[in-house]
Amino acid sequence: xxLQRPKLTWWxxxxxxxxxxxxxxxxxxxxxxxxRVTLEYPEVRWELPKKYRGAPVLLTGLDGHEKCTSCxxxxxxxxxxxxxxxxxxxxxxxxxxxxxxxxxxxxCIFCGYCQEVCPVEAIWLKDEYELADYDRTRLIxxxxxxxxxxxKPPYLPGKEKPLTEGDKP
Ligand code: SF4
Ligand code: SF4
Numbered sequence: 001x002x003l004q005r006p007k008l009t010w011w012x013x014x015x016x017x018x019x020x021x022x023x024x025x026x027x028x029x030x031x032x033x034x035x036r037v038t039l040e041y042p043e044v045r046w047e048l049p050k051k052y053r054g055a056p057v058l059l060t061g062l063d064g065h066e067k068c069t070s071c072x073x074x075x076x077x078x079x080x081x082x083x084x085x086x087x088x089x090x091x092x093x094x095x096x097x098x099x100x101x102x103x104x105x106x107x108c109i110f111c112g113y114c115q116e117v118c119p120v121e122a123i124w125l126k127d128e129y130e131l132a133d134y135d136r137t138r139l140i141x142x143x144x145x146x147x148x149x150x151x152k153p154p155y156l157p158g159k160e161k162p163l164t165e166g167d168k169p
Contacts, residue, residue: 054125055125055126055131056108056115057123057124057125057147057149058123058143058150059121059122059147059159059160061160061161062160063161066143067121067122068101068123069095069119070087071096071119072087073118073119074114074123077113077117078114082104083114085102086101100142101146102140102143104140105131106136106139110125121156121159127154
């Protein structure tokens with residue numbers, strides 16, 4: 001399809017009308033800017049939406065054991081292949097557990113597929129977003145780190161063991 005260019009007058013070709021129109025819109029909005037849109041971070045924090053997807057963490061079941069059954073669905077579905085699991089056997093009813101479970105947060109794109117695909121709600125994208133580090137190797141979270149982060153509030157009510165006194169957050 002060929003588009004016809006509109007014919008501009010000499011005055012329009014100076015671009016002044018468009019600039020003046022733009023300035024008029026800007027000035028029209030100035031009296032409406034009452035609420036500040038900046039925060040004095042880190043003293044003042046964002047109130048995150050309930051469904052905010054931050055860093056993935058591992059959850060501990062009400063029996064005190066990690067919920068993960070090492071099915072590896074999350075590892076297969078993860079687009080940047082950030083998850084790495086080494087399965088082990090356990091005497092518990094679930095039979096398998098993750099001997100090792102790492103997530104490379106330098107690769108994670110916060111897509112939430114791991115949470116969606118997990119059949120036992122063992123992995124959850126919590127509200128953590130302060131993850132920057134100068135060393136990329138420290139962005140590879142171990143199972144212990146992921147479980148510790150998962151035991152901090154907010155919790156999935158009635159579905160996981162909350163942090164109690166003596167637990168390391
Ligand atoms: S949120 Fe997405 S990218 Fe991050 S670990 Fe889960 S599946 Fe992988
Ligand atoms: S976190 Fe869920 S999906 Fe991933 S291995 Fe464990 S049980 Fe399977």
